[in-house]
Amino acid sequence: MKHLFRILVIVLALAASAHGEERVYKQPSEFIKSAFGGKIPATSVLNLSGEIKARANNIMAHDYGQARVRHWEQGDRSVWILEEIGKTQPITTGILIEKGRIRSVEILIYRESHGWEVSKPFFTRQFSNASLRDGDRLSAEVKNIAGATLSVRAVSKLARLALYFDSLI
Amino acid sequence: MAILIPLTIACVTGVVLNHTVDLGLSKRHVTNPWIQTRYGMSLNGEPRAFGLDGKTYAARWDGQLFHRKNIIADSSPLVGAVPLRDGTAVVTSTAVHYFGLDGELIETLDESTLPAAPISRAGRNHDLALILETPDSLFASDANLLGFTETDAKGDVSWSIPVTPSPTDLGIWKTAFSGDGVPLDRLILDIHSGRFFGTIGKWIYDIVVIGVLLLSGTGLVLFFRTRRRAK
Numbered sequence: 001m002k003h004l005f006r007i008l009v010i011v012l013a014l015a016a017s018a019h020g021e022e023r024v025y026k027q028p029s030e031f032i033k034s035a036f037g038g039k040i041p042a043t044s045v046l047n048l049s050g051e052i053k054a055r056a057n058n059i060m061a062h063d064y065g066q067a068r069v070r071h072w073e074q075g076d077r078s079v080w081i082l083e084e085i086g087k088t089q090p091i092t093t094g095i096l097i098e099k100g101r102i103r104s105v106e107i108l109i110y111r112e113s114h115g116w117e118v119s120k121p122f123f124t125r126q127f128s129n130a131s132l133r134d135g136d137r138l139s140a141e142v143k144n145i146a147g148a149t150l151s152v153r154a155v156s157k158l159a160r161l162a163l164y165f166d167s168l169i
Numbered sequence: 170m171a172i173l174i175p176l177t178i179a180c181v182t183g184v185v186l187n188h189t190v191d192l193g194l195s196k197r198h199v200t201n202p203w204i205q206t207r208y209g210m211s212l213n214g215e216p217r218a219f220g221l222d223g224k225t226y227a228a229r230w231d232g233q234l235f236h237r238k239n240i241i242a243d244s245s246p247l248v249g250a251v252p253l254r255d256g257t258a259v260v261t262s263t264a265v266h267y268f269g270l271d272g273e274l275i276e277t278l279d280e281s282t283l284p285a286a287p288i289s290r291a292g293r294n295h296d297l298a299l300i301l302e303t304p305d306s307l308f309a310s311d312a313n314l315l316g317f318t319e320t321d322a323k324g325d326v327s328w329s330i331p332v333t334p335s336p337t338d339l340g341i342w343k344t345a346f347s348g349d350g351v352p353l354d355r356l357i358l359d360i361h362s363g364r365f366f367g368t369i370g371k372w373i374y375d376i377v378v379i380g381v382l383l384l385s386g387t388g389l390v391l392f393f394r395t396r397r398r399a400k
Contacts, residue, residue, distance in 0.1 A: 028281040043315045067275045
């Protein structure tokens, strides 16, 4: 009976992961708080239009969709909570930028069944200290993860986008 | 006769398809409702629209969520559509899609930016602030939907309710869903291959072609046999 119960638990756990259960690693508000010493600054808004929108669309390789982006800033720091679809679901990502360079990238909410490896520090620390080069490319080389290519691409695009947005504020 | 009709159709459409570029067939579209239905480009069932003060601002129809010409990617139940000072909030149980007065999407507020979920109702107060009702509380937005505060002014709220859309609204949503229609070259190609007439159409065309090949083959055999006899 005990054996059967263990098998049932394993099967249910596997089934849950196969169905792409949402993984909330950190609430966006917690990420913002941790960036600003425990307090969330007032929300700022960057409006996207004209050339800014065109460049954002170019970075994302599709219509960005929204006409404004929220962010939080204090001193030389800015925090962006951005989303991009990996394969079929959006990946909510927090990006902290200081003096034009990425301080940290964290996957806050992951909703797909595959590719969650991008939430691990071995992947996200590749973005540390990265800045934006000519052509809106990242100065850091981000290694792909086999089986998580789409998630890797999504997070990389968000990092570039956050750096671009940061350059405008 | 049974072979003649599909054969004629295949020949005529074949000639037309040979001149797709010259005739600009891919740039022309067919908007006939019956044809669009065959391509699954029509909306089934009845729309469930929401609005305020008798006007319609959003609808859920055949699984699609519409605001003006926009189709919103959100499968959650629609709970309200509220006109505000500088735009319209289309509210589902899990998100607020904020559109400007020009119909452009300004921002989608979701679990990371909403004060609570699920949302059961949406409305506005006398200041035209968006009001969201959740199981635990009532929240009022600021003018730009950047922040929400708890409020208890339930009596001051005009709630968005189900409304009957106008024929104009229905037309706008149908066009948004079906786009320009079926490209003419695609339609002609499907008629040419028999696919337009369904699975049985494909098989009928296959039989016709095999029949023509057999006729041609046996015709050649008879021709050479007759020639040999004549010699």
